[in-house]
Amino acid sequence: METLIQQLINGLVIGSVYALIALGYTMVYGILGLINFAHGDVLMVGALTALQTMLFLMGVAPGLSPIYMLTIALMVAIPVCMTLGFLMERLAYRRLRNAPRLAPLITAIGMSFLLQTVAMIIWGRNYHTFPQLISTTPLEPIAGVFITPVQVVIIIASAAIMIGLSLLVTRSKIGRAMRATAENHRVASLMGVDTNAVIAFTFVVGAALAAIAGVMFASNYGIAHYGMGFMPGLKAFTAAVLGGIGNLGGAMLGGIVLGLVESFGAGYIEHLSFGFLNSSYQDIFAFIILGLVLIFKPTGLLGERVSDRA
Amino acid sequence: MxxxxxxxxxxxxxxxxxxxxxxxxxxxxxxxxxxxxxxxxxxxxxxxxxxxxxxxxxxxxxxxxxxxxxxxxxxxxxxxxxxxxxxxxxxxxxxxxxxxxxxxxxxxxxxxxxxxxxxxxxxxxxxxxxxxxxxxxxxxxxxxNDVQQGGALGNFAVKTLSARKVAIIDDRTSYGQGLADETEKAVKAAGAQVVAREFTTDKATDFNAILTKIRATAPDVVFFGGMDAQAGPMLRQIKQLGINTQFLTGDGGCSPEMIKLAGDAINSNTYCSMAGLPLDxxxxxxxxxxxxxxxxxxxxxxxxxxxxxxxxxxxxxxxxxxxxxxxxxxxxxxxxxxxxxxxxxAFDAQGDIKEGAVTMYQFKDGAWLAL
Incomplete structure (x- = not known):
């Protein structure tokens, strides 16, 4: 039983991070029909920028309390990633907006390589230890289940950010402009919506989420590296598709479901398959679920409309 | 030219x-x-x-x-x-x-x-x-090679660390899997039990799921066949999940990098092996x-x-x-x-180094100490 609950928590923690990253994929896809493969690497830039800031702060103000240090690091990482998201859209994707779909997709992959290589030049090839400013020492176990403060923060912060984003999209003026642009950006622009600004805004918000996810990811595992964005990016993309790409609620649900499936998959696949499969097949387990969902519901768990630009 | x-x-x-x-x-x-x-x-x-x-x-x-x-x-x-x-x-x-x-x-x-x-x-x-x-x-x-190294690791786990129950994880690379297989053989030959055999990849950072599964088997030693980039975070997660065990890994995790990456989770219950002799x-x-x-x-x-x-x-x-x-x-x-x-x-007939030495290390005072 304690193993079961522990796996549930493991799944929730990783699932929250996936969900946060998946939001960035899904927002951009919803509006542009573009899968921004460089999104995972924005996460990496966020984590490494935060790391650099923390190291700087530890040098100049070693007595600073961890909470301030983390806040300042986020305050630096988020704008850096926002600028990066803005520049990516402005310099690379905007020119290709009316190009065949394959062109921006390949550009996105190229952008991903570019970011990784630049990060490798700046921060080197080595893994960096990420200061764990929120404690990773487990709290007093409850019924044999362990959870660390940083994991609690991840779950709560992700939930708060997701609620905030939902409100932004459904309640605010810019949110309405986003939805209008997603529906049909030509018509939206005829109605007086500045679609270029809306698209840029979407990239900027997505990048900010990625920065936060990057800092969370690095804080939880205690490492940062120029290639760290690749795997979570890929998993979050899967989560976005699972939930129904283009749909915000779907991305959140997809992230959590994927996290849980992975966690339970690794934990129980051996029993479920009577010892035939083992934990080396944990990713297969996630993709079987994805396959099944897409067979029976091609638009994903919560996907309603099929994008006419797909 | x-x-x-x-x-x-x-x-x-x-x-x-x-x-x-x-x-x-x-x-x-x-x-x-x-x-x-x-x-x-x-x-x-x-x-x-x-x-x-x-x-x-x-x-x-x-x-x-x-x-x-x-x-x-x-x-x-x-x-x-x-x-x-x-x-x-x-x-x-x-x-x-x-x-x-x-x-x-x-x-x-x-x-x-x-x-x-x-x-x-x-x-x-x-x-x-x-x-x-x-x-x-x-x-x-x-x-x-890993026959030499895995043998030394398995013996060390059972004879020196007196393990009765050993959990083994590998990263599914030729290196990690090969070393884990040789270690498993040596552990069994020395009379101890392999209570879990789990797998990850050489790109993973999250091991919570397999470690939770391993925790239920209460192993004396967790062995990982893989590189420092995974071994460091793995050791942190062992601590975060409250698993009370000794940690053993091969040469891939026997680097200064490993000590950095494991942060405060590394302690004197951490051991690794290295083919050959220490640099000193x-x-x-x-x-x-x-x-x-x-x-x-x-x-x-x-x-x-x-x-x-x-x-x-x-x-x-x-x-x-x-x-x-x-x-x-x-x-x-x-x-x-x-x-x-x-x-x-000097090489033997097969091309392997002759008398390839294997040295065991223990983490002590911020560094790997040869045993």
Whole structure:
């Protein structure tokens, strides 16, 4: 039983991070029909920028309390990633907006390589230890289940950010402009919506989420590296598709479901398959679920409309 | 340079192989990008130091001529497919010997290409037994293989750490899996029980799911076959999940990097093994460390001394044979015997290093301490 609950928590923690990253994929896809493969690497830039800031702060103000240090690091990482998201859209994707779909997709992959290589030049090839400013020492176990403060923060912060984003999209003026642009950006622009600004805004918000996810990811595992964005990016993309790409609620649900499936998959696949499969097949387990969902519901768990630009 | 290209062209059409050739190419293949690029660059640095050392003396004395060397470093990205591509590229570039690759998973497929191209290959890092079991005449390694290392690890877990229950994890690479399999055999042979056998990948950072599963089996020792990039975060997660166990890993996790990455989770219950001797106990270790620091402004990670010896073995065999042609110097390489940085370098009939030593380490006072 304690193993079961522990796996549930493991799944929730990783699932929250996936969900946060998946939001960035899904927002951009919803509006542009573009899968921004460089999104995972924005996460990496966020984590490494935060790391650099923390190291700087530890040098100049070693007595600073961890909470301030983390806040300042986020305050630096988020704008850096926002600028990066803005520049990516402005310099690379905007020119290709009316190009065949394959062109921006390949550009996105190229952008991903570019970011990784630049990060490798700046921060080197080595893994960096990420200061764990929120404690990773487990709290007093409850019924044999362990959870660390940083994991609690991840779950709560992700939930708060997701609620905030939902409100932004459904309640605010810019949110309405986003939805209008997603529906049909030509018509939206005829109605007086500045679609270029809306698209840029979407990239900027997505990048900010990625920065936060990057800092969370690095804080939880205690490492940062120029290639760290690749795997979570890929998993979050899967989560976005699972939930129904283009749909915000779907991305959140997809992230959590994927996290849980992975966690339970690794934990129980051996029993479920009577010892035939083992934990080396944990990713297969996630993709079987994805396959099944897409067979029976091609638009994903919560996907309603099929994008006419797909 | 132009001269050597002309010489190469003459050789490649089969005319006078012993023509004047002042620069001979050696290849180095290791991952220079990706998750273990820090170890790959370290390996390449080792080869480069050897080549620089020889060139600094005015070159090696081969067949009455002073011969200088040029190192061509290729990036195999730790990927088997890229590994074979760069192997072919090195063969096509006309290298006379190759130092590499790092990963067993890339060394093994690449070795076939080197064999077909007639280029000897010495791996300073690949420890999977299969590499030399293929019986290619030109394949060697300067590091102890996993049969030797896994045996030592299994015995250490059961006899020294008195483990009754051992959980084993590997990263599904040729190296990690090979080492874990050998360790499992040795653990069972020594009379202990393997209570869990779990798997991850060489790109993973989250091990909570498999560790939670392992926690339920209450192991005395958790063994991980894989690299430091995974072993560090894994050890943190062991602590976060409140698993009270000793942690043991192979040479891939026996680096200074591992200590950094594991943060406050590493303690004296952490052990690792290393093929060969510690840098301090290597005959040429202290000087090597100082030279390396002077040249690259950093610490030796792992494989640099073994790469250095591999490059030296090739050059020494060339000197003895009086020829840089693989067909001529290969017999000399098989019987080579010299004092390298890592100790005595001599190969057995299969191409494995003779008397490959394995040293166990324990984490103590912020560093790995040889036991």
């Amino acid at each position: 132009k001269h050597s290209i002309v010489a190469l062209a003459i050789m490649s059409v089969g005319l006078g192989a012993a023509q004047a050739q002042d620069v001979v190419k050696l290849g180095n293949a290791a991952p220079l990008t990706g998750t273990i690029s820090h170890l790959g660059k370290d390996l390449e640095n080792g080869s480069r130091m050897a080549v620089d050392a020889i060139n600094a003396q005015g070159g090696a004395d081969i067949g009455g001529k002073k011969v200088k060397f040029e190192l061509i470093g290729e990036d195999d990205q730790a990927d088997p497919r890229t590994g074979t591509t760069v192997a072919q590229r090195l063969v096509d570039a006309g290298v006379k010997g190759v130092i590499g690759h790092l990963n067993s998973g890339t060394s093994i497929p690449a070795s076939r290409i080197y064999d077909q191209g007639g280029v000897p290959q010495i791996s300073p890092a690949s420890t999977n037994p299969k590499l030399t079991q293929q019986k290619f005449p030109g394949v060697f390694r300067t590091i102890a 106990k290597m005959p040429g270790g202290a000087k090597f460390r100082a030279d390396y620091k002077a040249r690259f402004n950093g610490e030796v990670q792992l494989y640099a001394p073994y790469a250095y010896d591999a490059a030296m073995a090739i050059v020494k065999a060339m000197e003895k044979a009086g020829s840089v042609e693989p067909a001529k110097y290969l017999p000399e390489l098989k019987t080579i015997n010299f004092e390298g940085v890592t100790g005595n370098v």
